[in-house]
Amino acid sequence: MKMEYDRCRMLIEDSLGVFFTGKYPYGILLESMRYSLLGESKRIRPVLCLKFCEAAGGDMNKTLDAACAIEMLHTYSLIHDDLPCMDDDEIRRSAPSNHIKYGEFTATLAGDALQAAAFDTLLNSKLAPDAVVEMARILAKAAGAHGICGGQFLDMGDTRPSIAEIEEIHRLKTSALISAATRIGVVAAGGTQEQVIAAEEYALALGLAFQVRDDLLDHISTTEQLGKPTGSDKKSEKMTFAALMSEDECRDVILRETKKAAEALDNNFSDPSFLVWMAQMLAERKY
Numbered sequence: 001m002k003m004e005y006d007r008c009r010m011l012i013e014d015s016l017g018v019f020f021t022g023k024y025p026y027g028i029l030l031e032s033m034r035y036s037l038l039g040e041s042k043r044i045r046p047v048l049c050l051k052f053c054e055a056a057g058g059d060m061n062k063t064l065d066a067a068c069a070i071e072m073l074h075t076y077s078l079i080h081d082d083l084p085c086m087d088d089d090e091i092r093r094s095a096p097s098n099h100i101k102y103g104e105f106t107a108t109l110a111g112d113a114l115q116a117a118a119f120d121t122l123l124n125s126k127l128a129p130d131a132v133v134e135m136a137r138i139l140a141k142a143a144g145a146h147g148i149c150g151g152q153f154l155d156m157g158d159t160r161p162s163i164a165e166i167e168e169i170h171r172l173k174t175s176a177l178i179s180a181a182t183r184i185g186v187v188a189a190g191g192t193q194e195q196v197i198a199a200e201e202y203a204l205a206l207g208l209a210f211q212v213r214d215d216l217l218d219h220i221s222t223t224e225q226l227g228k229p230t231g232s233d234k235k236s237e238k239m240t241f242a243a244l245m246s247e248d249e250c251r252d253v254i255l256r257e258t259k260k261a262a263e264a265l266d267n268n269f270s271d272p273s274f275l276v277w278m279a280q281m282l283a284e285r286k287y
Helices: 002-016 027-037 044-055 059-081 097-100 105-124 128-142 148-155 164-188 193-220 246-265 273-282
Strands: none
Touching: 002 027, 002 044, 002 059, 002 246, 002 273, 027 059, 027 097, 027 105, 044 059, 044 164, 044 193, 044 273, 059 128, 059 148, 059 164, 097 105, 097 148, 097 273, 128 148, 128 164, 128 273, 164 193, 193 273, 246 273
16 A cells, blocks of 8 residues: 555656746746645645545546645645744744745745646646536635635634634644545546545544644654654644643544544445555554
């Protein structure tokens, strides 16, 4: 399974590498976009897009534009998330954050441009027009007030949220784009509505497990291992799953939600083995 994961990652890396090249008066802006887009990454969302497409009977190669679009949107969200007015993080993907390297105004515009490029890339897909429109609709909703932006807004609040409220934050901020990636893969393949629903159920459970694991790693890992600052949530007294639950309780949630993700695939896809493996791999990850 690891070899297949690496193969998918390389397909995505090769596809992303052709974007934002050439000489223009605004070349530094393009350079900053490529800097964050091509940084070290697990490429979880685009890999899920490709593999859900395959699981629903589609051709992964025809879905690469959609997968790249998802990664562009994800990268935009990371650039903006790191800005001084947001989480004010100086390291991302084992390198200086975009605003540290290029300055705040360039980083802000790089994020803006990547979000626009995501839709430009998706809408230029060679898939059937009705599928492309549906994929764009899914991605737009995940990006907006009912997705990433809404989740980030709630996350920036100065209240002390409960566990249920933190779940809602990350249903929007984390799970929404993971869900979009899985559903876009199914739509690209021409899959059934039952498969779209199963993909969403998988993604929501996976997203919660992923975020709890992320919060736990912030407490127990190192900056070198994660490629981003650790302990920052505790220093800023930010309410996270790991701040409100014990380590064992966090692990129980990760186990439960990972199992739920796998069960969502039952009887909906002919061979979900890779997707089950990926959920387990993410649940056990060290970075």
